[in-house]
Amino acid sequence: MTRAIRHDDPEWTGPVPAVAPVSRGARASMARRSGRGRSPYPHWFYLPVGLVFVAIFVVPTGMAFFYSLTRWTLFDWEFIGLANFRQFFREPALVKGLRNTLVFAVVTSGSKVVLGMALAMLVTSRIKLKGTIRSIVFFPVLVSTVAVGITFKVMMHPTKGLINTTIDAIGLAGPKWLTDPQIALLSVAFVDIWKGVGLATVIFIAGIVSIPSELPESVSVDGGGAWARFRHVILPLSKPATFTVILLSFIGGLRTFDLIWTMTGGGPGFTTDVLASTIYKNYQAGFYGLSTAGNVVLFIVVTLLVFPLNWYLRRRELAT
Amino acid sequence: MSSRSKAIASISAVVVAAAAALAAPAAASTDTTEPAGDGEPAEELAGGEDVTLSLLVDNTETTVLLTEGLTSAFSELHPNVSFDVEQRPGGADGDNIVKTRLATDEMTDVFIYNSGSLLQALNPQETLVDLAGEPFLGNVVDEFIPTVSQGDGVYGVPFGTGIGGGVLYNRETFDEHGLSVPTTWEEFAANNETLLDAGVTPVGASFGTTWTSQLFVLADYYNVAEEVPEFAEAYTANEAHYADTPAALRSFERLQDAYDSGWWNEDYGSATYEDALQMLIDGDIAQYPMLTFALSEINALDAEAAQSIGFFAQPGEDAESNGMTLWMPAGAYIAATTEHEDVAKAFLAFIASVEGTEVQTAAAAPGGPYMIEGATLPDDVLPAVQDVQSYIDAGNFGPALEFLSPLKGPNLEQITVEVGSGLRSAEDAAALYDEDVEKQAQQLGLPGW
Numbered sequence: 035m036t037r038a039i040r041h042d043d044p045e046w047t048g049p050v051p052a053v054a055p056v057s058r059g060a061r062a063s064m065a066r067r068s069g070r071g072r073s074p075y076p077h078w079f080y081l082p083v084g085l086v087f088v089a090i091f092v093v094p095t096g097m098a099f100f101y102s103l104t105r106w107t108l109f110d111w112e113f114i115g116l117a118n119f120r121q122f123f124r125e126p127a128l129v130k131g132l133r134n135t136l137v138f139a140v141v142t143s144g145s146k147v148v149l150g151m152a153l154a155m156l157v158t159s160r161i162k163l164k165g166t167i168r169s170i171v172f173f174p175v176l177v178s179t180v181a182v183g184i185t186f187k188v189m190m191h192p193t194k195g196l197i198n199t200t201i202d203a204i205g206l207a208g209p210k211w212l213t214d215p216q217i218a219l220l221s222v223a224f225v226d227i228w229k230g231v232g233l234a235t236v237i238f239i240a241g242i243v244s245i246p247s248e249l250p251e252s253v254s255v256d257g258g259g260a261w262a263r264f265r266h267v268i269l270p271l272s273k274p275a276t277f278t279v280i281l282l283s284f285i286g287g288l289r290t291f292d293l294i295w296t297m298t299g300g301g302p303g304f305t306t307d308v309l310a311s312t313i314y315k316n317y318q319a320g321f322y323g324l325s326t327a328g329n330v331v332l333f334i335v336v337t338l339l340v341f342p343l344n345w346y347l348r349r350r351e352l353a354t
Numbered sequence: 355m356s357s358r359s360k361a362i363a364s365i366s367a368v369v370v371a372a373a374a375a376l377a378a379p380a381a382a383s384t385d386t387t388e389p390a391g392d393g394e395p396a397e398e399l400a401g402g403e404d405v406t407l408s409l410l411v412d413n414t415e416t417t418v419l420l421t422e423g424l425t426s427a428f429s430e431l432h433p434n435v436s437f438d439v440e441q442r443p444g445g446a447d448g449d450n451i452v453k454t455r456l457a458t459d460e461m462t463d464v465f466i467y468n469s470g471s472l473l474q475a476l477n478p479q480e481t482l483v484d485l486a487g488e489p490f491l492g493n494v495v496d497e498f499i500p501t502v503s504q505g506d507g508v509y510g511v512p513f514g515t516g517i518g519g520g521v522l523y524n525r526e527t528f529d530e531h532g533l534s535v536p537t538t539w540e541e542f543a544a545n546n547e548t549l550l551d552a553g554v555t556p557v558g559a560s561f562g563t564t565w566t567s568q569l570f571v572l573a574d575y576y577n578v579a580e581e582v583p584e585f586a587e588a589y590t591a592n593e594a595h596y597a598d599t600p601a602a603l604r605s606f607e608r609l610q611d612a613y614d615s616g617w618w619n620e621d622y623g624s625a626t627y628e629d630a631l632q633m634l635i636d637g638d639i640a641q642y643p644m645l646t647f648a649l650s651e652i653n654a655l656d657a658e659a660a661q662s663i664g665f666f667a668q669p670g671e672d673a674e675s676n677g678m679t680l681w682m683p684a685g686a687y688i689a690a691t692t693e694h695e696d697v698a699k700a701f702l703a704f705i706a707s708v709e710g711t712e713v714q715t716a717a718a719a720p721g722g723p724y725m726i727e728g729a730t731l732p733d734d735v736l737p738a739v740q741d742v743q744s745y746i747d748a749g750n751f752g753p754a755l756e757f758l759s760p761l762k763g764p765n766l767e768q769i770t771v772e773v774g775s776g777l778r779s780a781e782d783a784a785a786l787y788d789e790d791v792e793k794q795a796q797q798l799g800l801p802g803w
Contacts, residue, residue, distance in 0.1 A: 108457035192621055213621075319794070320449070324793070
């Protein structure tokens with residue numbers, strides 16, 4: 035790895051992400067191969083995957099845009115223009131749902147970045163039980179979200195749950211994790227972080243491991259301590275990993291549903307409703323047009339938030 | 355108004371018929387062994403070929419017990435018919451499953467689902483088999499028929515019993531503290547203060563099972579109708595609403611009152627329906643606002659304790675007009691996609707026969723009166739069911755709003771959780787519920803919305 039970089043780019047000075055030279059090389063060779071010239075493969079090779087894409091993505095999306103303009107009972111529909119959207123924006127749970135969605139996305143993705151980075155530092159350092167810790171951190175990622183939600187719902191029961199009985203045992207009173215409207219959303223966010231931090235850690239590990247070992251070493255030679263190594267070498271060089279984690283967990287947070295639904299069902303009342311659960315409840319109620327309109331809104335909201343974020347992060351990434 | 359007085363008349367007729375049947379019990383029941391409907395000898399269903407009838411039922415204890423009883427009794431009568439029973443969750447999840455399966459032609463041959471407003475949203479004219487004109491509908495109490503009808507079609511027969519909506523209470527706790535059954539909200543509040551002073555939790559709430567939060571609002575409808583008899587019609591026509599009808603708004607205020615007065619158990623937010631029933635049996639709560647179908651489950655949990663559970667109607671403003679809100683039984687329906695329509699109809703005929711009700715009584719403790727002409731309750735019914743029966747005998751009862759109007763807002767249970775948890779005021783909640791109802795009305799395409 036290190037040799038390849040030196041060989042490839044002897045003039046290398048700045049903190050370019052370590053993976054960049056490799057991918058740059060790969061990209062260059064691919065460009066050379068396809069280039070302006072004709073691809074050696076006929077275009078109809080695209081056909082099978084194109085058909086799948088059209089059948090299960092383009093057509094349903096188009097239908098969703100259409101049905102969002104109708105009052106739809108699954109059995110028949112009536113065109114009502116933008117009335118669903120007007121209705122959806124008047125939805126009492128919507129404002130709260132939008133706020134909750136953003137709070138949830140920001141809290142979970144922020145925590146995953148910080149905790150994921152810390153854990154990645156821990157398991158890439160020279161400590162015992164490295165492999166075991168890695169497995170423990172990653173394990174929750176493998177468990178089904180619904181199972182996690184149900185398990186934590188039981189554990190967070192205010193009187194009979196494991197968490198509060200433990201707190202009781204040391205003489206304190208635990209809060210009503212999921213039924214106190216002040217903290218219910220944060221309790222769910224905590225579980226989401228517990229479940230998702232393993233993936234963030236793995237991405238960070240990949241980023242940190244690919245940093246050439248000479249760089250932190252040279253900081254040590256220059257008399258820098260552990261903090262300087264982290265602050266001036268590891269943190270800037272794992273920027274691509276950081277951006278990947280932010281983007282993935284932010285999108286995940288925006289469209290989160292399964293965990294909230296299994297743990298609180300949006301309750302108590304509407305206090306932990308997010309966009310997706312508001313939409314789902316409309317679907318349950320049989321307001322199919324209205325809930326489809328909600329999905330169109332979710333589509334637009336995610337797009338409006340993620341595209342600029344992606345663009346900004348990309349730019350930062352290239353600038354460094 | 356007129357439909358309510360009709361309800362009273364026809365149910366009194368049942369009671370009279372029941373009394374007559376009691377006089378000659380054996381004769382009355384053996385006559386109806388033959389399921390009405392297809393005229394063929396019982397064993398010759400489907401020409402004697404083996405038929406498996408698929409069935410979708412909700413997973414409440416009572417429904418499961420009734421289903422087991424009815425299917426095994428029917429298979430005994432018709433050895434060539436067997437059943438494939440699937441369970442589904444109740445509440446909004448269950449609504450969703452039923453609607454989706456009907457819309458995608460994946461429904462079982464026969465399924466159990468609510469009568470009244472929820473049925474209206476299933477588009478029965480296209481998805482269900484119309485039973486109008488079937489002879490076995492003659493066994494069904496007239497009052498039930500409109501709750502399973504749309505247009506000229508009749509789509510179901512009653513499954514289970516009529517159900518009282520009000521307050522279940524622990525009679526031992528009441529005796530211990532010298533309390534009597536309240537007939538006004540004031541007396542109810544005074545009882546609760548006595549219990550609070552004695553260190554007993556007066557009223558159970560179980561918002562962990564969200565639908566249970568609606569009881570104080572829905573079971574108050576008898577009181578609403580006493581004050582505003584034309585409410586149901588005006589409400590369906592978009593002329594009266596919860597927020598602008600003081601009597602109806604009061605239903606939400608009851609719930610707020612209960613929270614403000616500190617009547618709930620401490621874990622009201624996370625306790626489930628099952629938890630609350632157990633607390634009631636154990637005397638940890640003195641009263642639990644609930645439908646009497648819970649009695650079968652209480653009986654299954656602890657048959658001895660069930661003997662000390664009583665029932666009273668939700669108290670209103672005036673002791674003179676005290677009465678009970680009555681829920682109609684769920685219905686058994688046949689999906690239009692069935693390939694065994696004749697067998698399915700014979701099964702429905704069996705459910706709607708006096709013999710069918712006897713099978714049901716043996717399978718699960720009845721929670722109220724049957725909606726079948728000539729059906730009787732055994733003498734040893736639970737005391738709470740006798741309480742229900744006494745309201746019916748006195749004529750002091752009326753159907754819940756969801757059986758008089760196709761409108762029921764889907765978010766009521768979340769709204770009532772908020773009111774019952776002190777997160778939203780009664781006025782605010784009523785206005786919000788009116789908006790919820792508006793969506794439902796538009797979706798159903800009702801005139802005037």
